[in-house]
Amino acid sequence: MMMGFNQRLRLLTVACRIFLSCLLVLLVSGCAFTRTPTQTPRSATEQLLLSQAIERSLQDLSIPLMEGSSVIVETVGFAVPPASIIPSDLTYVRDAVAG
Numbered sequence: 001m002m003m004g005f006n007q008r009l010r011l012l013t014v015a016c017r018i019f020l021s022c023l024l025v026l027l028v029s030g031c032a033f034t035r036t037p038t039q040t041p042r043s044a045t046e047q048l049l050l051s052q053a054i055e056r057s058l059q060d061l062s063i064p065l066m067e068g069s070s071v072i073v074e075t076v077g078f079a080v081p082p083a084s085i086i087p088s089d090l091t092y093v094r095d096a097v098a099g
Helices: 005-032 044-059 089-098
Strands: none
Touching (some): 044 089
């Protein structure tokens, strides 16, 4: 049995409505999920500025050292977190100096 034009149009309209309803549900449900931001002691901008400042200050640093000698770097004003979960600024400087 052949479908008439009106029946095909009605079927297409229903299918389109179902598709658009499903799409709307998917898009709206994305707004329902919450995300907890990370809790770092410094903001992302602060971390970027600090790391760039350290890298720039050490970029052209050239200290002639005898082979086997040790280097001591004293840092003042760097925050060291109580737990080692968050890498500290001190660790970053130490790793940057080490090369």
